[in-house]
Amino acid sequence: MTSLVSKLLFLLFLCYSMICLSSCIPSEELDRFTSEEEVLGLFQLWQKEQGREYENLEGEAKRFEIFKENLKYIRETNAKRKSPFDHRLGLNKFADLSYEEFSKTLLPELAVITHDNITKQSEELNDESCDAPPSIDWRRKGAVTKVKYQGDCGSCWAFAATGAMEGLNAIVTGRHSVSLSDQQLVDCVQTAKGCDGGWPYRAFEWVAENGIVKEADYLYTATNGTCKPTKEKQIAVTLTGYKNVTWFSEKALTCATVQQPISVVLEAKDEFRFYEGGIFEGKNCTGTIRINHAVTIVGYDSIEDRDYWIVRNSWGRDWGLDGYMYIKRNSSNSLGFGVCGIAAFGAYPTKEKQVVKLDYASI
DSSP: HHHHHHHHHHHHHHHSSSOSSOOOGGGGGGGGGGGHHHHHHHHEEEEEHTTTOOOOOHHHHHHHHHHHHHHHHHHHHHHTTSTTTTTTEEOOOTSSSSHHHHHHHHHOOOEEOGGOOOOOOOOOOOOOOOOOOEEGGGGTTTTTOOBBBBBBOHHHHHHHHHHHHHHHEEEHHHOOOOOOOOOHHHHHOOOOOOBOOOOOOHHHHHHHHEEEGGGGOOOOOOOOOOOOOOGGEEEOOOOOEEOOOOOOOHOOOOOOOHHEEEEEEEOOOOHHTTHHHHHHHTOOOOOOOEEEEEEEEEEEEEEEETTEEEEEBBOOSHHHHHTTTEEOSOOOTTTSSGGTTTSSSSSEEEEEEEOOOOOOOGG
16 A cells, blocks of 8 residues: 555656646556556546546446546557567546547547559649758648647547648748637538538638638537627638548658648547557558548658658647647558558648748758
8 A cells, every 4th residue: 555655646747747738647657556556546537637626436436437447558569569669558537448448439430441442533633843941840830730639529520620720820821820610610511511521622612612710700519509790800711622632642742742731631549549648650551441541741850760750639728739749750661651540641722822921941
């Protein structure tokens, strides 16, 4: 018991002495808890950190069993790391949910891609060649708003779309990005399914016809609602349409990202859910790719000859790297759709014309 108390006190000290936005329980410390009693203490500390309360002891016992299974998975995955740059997993606000519960709410399936059903675009796009800088990060140019949280709603497609539109608008106008209404898309885009999923390009189509208002003028509720009429003077951003990135081409995706943030779709599984840091390689996303999540690529970079995408997620700042994720770029995937399908179906909004010439060397 003395050992358990000392460990818990040590972790509490870390909570107050370290800046730790994703969790006050560092992944490096998880292996110190091995007995049932120690894991229970860890669960109780996690509960306190997350402000989690359950209806009764039976419900709490069920969540504890799920927590134990997730903790085991996180430990086993982290044990396979061979480099400090390899991705690592950690306990976060999803640790008391089974993957089935989690995916049912946040990861509605959009498509299944196999080697046999891959078809190239009928339209040839000349977007695989460009003068790409070594790195680019649109956050540094004020083209990316704060990370948002989609809550218990499968609206990732709307957040991936607003992320791209916010970026494009900032680039075109030369002003810092303005947060746009995800809820307006959830309520109004009839070609998507609101909290039950959708494709980002459907949002671009709708905004090209109707425009979109600021987040402050149409607040997010994380539920399916009725489309509310808005006044013309409230319209914050308009589009001319959208374009697809050449399918299954990371070269094309790189060239597109040089111009603006890009909406992409991919497969998110347990490794993705508990991501805490490092360069994610998605080794559990092989063979059949089940597209079930949408995110925004806001840049790319390299470290120690490892290329990676800078990805903005919609699961809050207490997930991943302050809400962001690094995903391996220029993967050796023979099918060409990148890690977990990230290069399969990229799309980006279009606007009248760019009035600001950017110096990429300063990015």
